[in-house]
Every structure is written in structure tokens, then in C-alpha cells.
Amino acid sequence: MKKEFLFLLYGLFFVSMGVAQIAPNKYYIQFTDKKNSPYSLDHPEQFLTKRALARRARFRIPIKENDLPVNPQYVDSVAKTGVKILNTSRWLNGVTVYTTHPELLDSIRKFSFVKNVLKFAPAGRQQKDKFKKERLLPVGRNISFKAATISEAQYGAALTQIKQLNGMYLHEKGFRGSGMVIAVLDAGFSHVLTQPLFDSLINDHRLLGTKDFVLPGGDVYPPHYHGRMVLSCMAADAPGLMVGTAPRASYWLLRSEDVSSENVIEEYNWVSAAEFADSVGADIINSSLGYIAFDDPAFSHPYSDMNGKTCISTKGAEIAASKGILVVNSAGNDGQNAVFPWIGAPADGDSVLTVGAVTATGVRASFSSIGPTYDGRIKPTLMAMGQLDAVADATDSVVRASGTSFSSPVLAGMCACLWEAHPDATNMQIIEVLKKTASLTDHPNNYMGWGIPDFVKADSCLTQLLQIRHSKSIMAWPNPFFDKFSIEIPQNISGEVVVTLFSAEGREVFSKVYPVEQNQLLVSGASLAHLPQGVYVIKVSGNGSVSYGKVVKR
16 A cells, blocks of 8 residues: 655554554455345434434435445344454445454354454565655745735735645635545544644644554554654644635544555455544545555555456445545655556546646655556545645644645645535536646646646636526527527516626636617627637626526637
């Protein structure tokens, strides 16, 4: 499993604990069905929170069988054999277990409701962190930089990574992630409770909770520093030092990654964590994790597995997206790997917003993993700053670190702000609008996807799309048109109207005032003939009324 981490180690204090985690044998037990379960699709409130149900209702997502928890009777029967239950998975319909007595699995295999048993090979003892290394550059509390406005000065060391996305625009409009819930799947969140960057997160009770899927019932704070750095890209809120992309959002901190092993069980942990995020009503999952090679090569993923359908974590990510969650995942740091430069799982998911890394000047970082997926889809999806990003140190300072681990949360936080501004948008509409308004929208490629998103354009485009959905439609003919077209004027408009055309990216390309003399109006002008081919939004406003339509330029 290739991790998306590029930075210097802080120490080896966790190694002895990690060995204890990976030495025992762990297994996945697949069940055959969910028959005779005490849970019912008619009573989803028994296993999904009000917020999770509200998301499904908002986007008309039906409750399905994979929403039902694993049959507790099956779980109890397995536990009574003497194995320890680690995590359950309602989406996969199985459980992971731990035991030092493999003979107990013989009894489990005889259960009529058990389909098969998979053994996770124990990893070798590692004496160092498996994450790749890169220098951490200290920034400290005394930051020197040039800022054009006071509002820019508030971002401190994070100014460039937010400004590159035009993210301050939404913040200035008051959208900073309020009311949005982001689940962070990572390796651990050391010092989050004591780092001043997170004071407002904790004091405002927006840290909703934690859960450990590596050592169930364990503490997510001591194990590792990576999650703290990732979280700071979104949640930091210390004006003048560092402000993240979603400083007013609420967060769940979920530990799915075991830093001391490279074992396929971590993909199963990922799915269980994603299920939990769904059940508590998370809007967004940020996962700065990736899975390719494992300590036991028998479990490693060949390139052919990166087809969006094969890997366990990818299956989980696709299900999460089907539940209305925006899944944001780092592309990976293997761009310079001559053997395997491609993205890993779950970044290969078709519904996953896969984020590559660029420098402060918008050039692709050489380490950023590339596409395509094995089945030929363009990946990554979008890019954000991932080289020398501002991230939280263990004390009260900020350091700079590199990796798609950080480009992912930078973008995920901005998505939370955009979604806050447009709550009627779906997770897939958020992705599509960002692609349509990104820097390479007309020429996407497998190095940078659709490019660097522009949240000013995305906001405008989404505004237009949602207004069209909720307004009366304007009829236009001929459609497609070449240099002119006619429209029907709504009966409640008189006097004069303003006819405006917007590109698919939300950019105004034509505007003209017309007197209203009858219910039909000819829209013409030399500029219309020179418009590029494509779809345009028509906006007709007058007498306090606004109507929209679509027209195609040929």
C-alpha cells in the first residue's frame, strides 16, 4: 500500500505499539445474507442518524439492503467461538476478527451463514515509519509575506494554497463550511487537542467525535501526526498564522490506517470508517490514503485492479458516493515511479474526486500520481496545491510539507464551502461544476485532470444551474442557432427586459436591453456569431421577474 505521505519523521515513539497491532492474525469473514435480522428497511432510524436520513431524503436516495447492519446474531455466533470482533461492514456484509488460535476459524467456516474466510497475512516488524520522507520547512509564528488586503493577511502561511483556488471569495461571502460535516479518514491525530490552530474547533464543539478502526475502542490522538496535518489544511482557524479552507465546518476524526503495516486489512478498515461516516451524517469524506502494494505481495494490486470496481476500498468509496457523500481522495505520490506511476485505490473510483498536487505557481508536482485508470478514464480529477503546503506542527507553529495528502484536504474544505452556499446541489453536481470551471476544462489530461478549480466560477455556474432548475424555462428558436435566435417573453414582463447569455462556466458573454413590444423577441448581435460552439444559459429579467433557458451555439 503506497501511502500519500511526503515529509520528515517526527520520531519512532509509536513503533512498539504498532508491532503489537500487526503480530496477531487477522481475518475477514464474509456472510451469505442478512436474513432474519432484527433491523428493517421500514425503520432506518434504528441504524442511521437523523442527519444521515436527512441527506438521503434531500437527494431522494432510497434506503437499500446494504444500509442494513450486519445481522447481530451472526456476529454473536462468531464472537462466541473465541475470536475478537474488530469491525463490522454492512456494505460488504462481513466482519474482521483477530485471534492467535487459527483453529477457531474451522468452527466459523462450518456456520451456514458464512460464505468464506480471508486471512490477512501478518506484516513484518518494521523499525521505521513506512511513509515516504520529505523535508519539513519551519514557518513558525512570525510570518513574513506580502498581502494585498487585510482579509488575505488573516490566512497567514496558508494564503497561497487558498488563493490559488479563488477560495477567499466564498469565505468573504460568509461561506466557511458552517453546518457541513467532514469525516477525516487517516492514520492518527496527535496533538489536535493542544494545538492552538484547533482552539475554535474544540471550543465551539465542532469536533463531533472520534473512532478508531485499527484498535477498536482505542485513542486516535497519540498514534500519528499525519491526520493532524491533513486536518489543519481544512480546520485551522488562527488568523495571522493559518486559516484553513473550511474553518467553520464540523469534523469526525476516524483512524483507519495502521502506520506500522502495509496490510490489506486497512482497506477493510477504510470501508468500515466510511460506513460510520455515512451513518452519522457526514457530507464529505477526506481520505489522504492510497492502496497499491502490501507487505505480502499476494495481496498487492496490479495496475489492472485500478478499474474502479475491484479494490475493496474503491468499492466502499463508490457506495459512499451513492449515499450522497462527496468522497475526496488524494491521487498518490508515485508520479516518478517508473514501474507504477498511476493512482491507487480508492482514487480510481469513478465517483471519487481524486486530487493531484501542484506547486504554488500551478505547475504539476513531479511526485503527483497520474492516470489513466486501467479502464481508460481520466485521473486525477482536479489539482490543488500539494507542494510546500502550510500544515500544523505538534506545538503552536506551522510547517510546510509536500504530498497529495495535503492537496486533497485543501480542496475538500473548499468543496464544503461551495456546498454550504448551494445546499440543493448533489455531490456529483459539485464535482461536475468544478470540472467545468477548472483551468483545463477544454483539454483534460492524465497528468492534471481538469486542472485547478476556480471557486468564483464554480459558484457562479452552480448558481445558474440551480436557478434554472427552480425557474420557468425560456423557449428559444432556432436551437441550435448561428448568429441570432428568438425567445418567448413571459406574460408578466412588460416595458423592457435584459437578455444575458452565460457560458457553461458561468461567464457572462452577452447582455443587451430590449424593449418589449410583443411576446416574442429577436435576440441578435455581431458578438453572437463569434461565440464558440457550445451550450449557453439564457437569462431574461424584467419587472422583478427572472426566467432562464438554454440555447446551443453551432
